[in-house]
Amino acid sequence: MGSLPDQFDRPVHIAVIGGTGLTQMAGYTPVAALNPVTPWGVPSSPIQILEHNGVPIAFLARHGVHHQHAPHEIPVRANIAALRAIGVRTIIAFSAVGSLQEEIRPMDFVVPDQIIDRTKGIRPFTFFEGGIVGHVGFADPFDAKVAAVVQKCASAMEGEGVTLHQGGTVICMEGPQFSTRAESNMYRSWGGSVINMSALPEAKLAREAELTYQMICMATDYDCWHDSEDVDVAMVMKYMAANGANAKRLVGAVLDELAKQEHSDMVMAKHWEGTTVAGLKFMTKPEGRNPEAVKRVEYLFPGCFGS
Ligand SMILES: CSC[C@H]1O[C@H](OP(=O)(O)O)[C@H](O)[C@@H]1O
Numbered sequence: 482m483g484s485l486p487d488q489f490d491r492p493v494h495i496a497v498i499g500g501t502g503l504t505q506m507a508g509y510t511p512v513a514a515l516n517p518v519t520p521w522g523v524p525s526s527p528i529q530i531l532e533h534n535g536v537p538i539a540f541l542a543r544h545g546v547h548h549q550h551a552p553h554e555i556p557v558r559a560n561i562a563a564l565r566a567i568g569v570r571t572i573i574a575f576s577a578v579g580s581l582q583e584e585i586r587p588m589d590f591v592v593p594d595q596i597i598d599r600t601k602g603i604r605p606f607t608f609f610e611g612g613i614v615g616h617v618g619f620a621d622p623f624d625a626k627v628a629a630v631v632q633k634c635a636s637a638m639e640g641e642g643v644t645l646h647q648g649g650t651v652i653c654m655e656g657p658q659f660s661t662r663a664e665s666n667m668y669r670s671w672g673g674s675v676i677n678m679s680a681l682p683e684a685k686l687a688r689e690a691e692l693t694y695q696m697i698c699m700a701t702d703y704d705c706w707h708d709s710e711d712v713d714v715a716m717v718m719k720y721m722a723a724n725g726a727n728a729k730r731l732v733g734a735v736l737d738e739l740a741k742q743e744h745s746d747m748v749m750a751k752h753w754e755g756t757t758v759a760g761l762k763f764m765t766k767p768e769g770r771n772p773e774a775v776k777r778v779e780y781l782f783p784g785c786f787g788s
């Protein structure tokens with residue numbers, strides 16, 4: 482990465498956030514590696530700009546290039562802010578997850594449509610604080626239109642080792658320790674489909690930043706509720722290695738599909754444009770706004786308060 486330029490002169494609209502076991506996107510040509518500094522610090526990894534069929538894609542390794550950030554240490558605000566600042570409006574976020582349902586087998590893919598928050602409030606979870614208040618809708622944390630694109634791409638790969646479950650609830654736990662058996666069974670009773678440690682605050686911050694965001698999960702284990710072996714890191718890495726090629730193929734097919742003109746409004750997150758900013762302007766009266774907080778928010782939405 483060292484020899485790549487640290488600037489890229491075109492906006493990049495689509496990003497992939499790679500999770501455990503997906504720290505690179507083979508088959509794409511890296512053309513730049515950016516190191517932005519945001520008001521919330523620096524991102525987890527350099528942002529690699531990859532080119533595929535002339536379309537630039539941003540790639541960020543959630544846990545860092547060497548997997549050095551624990552789930553609660555990931556600088557999620559810097560990640561999301563930096564991606565938005567380079568032009569990204571759609572994020573495909575990949576995650577290795579435990580399965581909470583018999584029919585979701587290790588190596589199956591899941592495109593979730595809901596999240597239950599089991600983080601413990603120790604992760605910074607909003608851009609809007611310290612003198613700027615904002616509340617965004619989060620009833621549907623993911624994006625049904627991107628989910629449909631993923632489904633279409635996965636269907637085309639059926640019979641090639643790709644099984645995809647459309648819809649489902651991610652339990653996002655704090656970690657880094659895995660769940661107890663009692664917790665795992667409780668999550669099942671709540672209707673949880675899969676479990677990870679990274680859907681939040683990523684999805685919330687993407688929404689605050691007016692981005693289209695969809696997670697693609699790949700099951701690596703049955704957590705500890707099942708009568709098979711309890712989850713451990715070796716198991717997660719083993720399945721990621723075994724199915725990593727399919728994960729990359731699926732993500733690649735999704736990127737190719739999203740690059741089509743017919744998806745441009747969705748990719749540019751036109752349906753979210755202005756939704757956060759409208760609420761921000763309405764909430765904290767100008768005389769109550771902290772100039773430092775205003776400056777930080779204007780990194781996300783340049784000129785949004787008219788300064
Ligand atoms: C190594 S198992 C736990 C770890 O794996 C998942 O990572 P990611 O979502 O980034 O793929 C899970 O969320 C935990 O961070």
Ligand SMILES: Nc1ncnc2[nH]cnc12
Binds near residue numbers: 577654676701702705
């Ligand atoms: N069982 C599990 N619990 C939490 N995160 C995970 N990531 C992969 N498997 C997991």
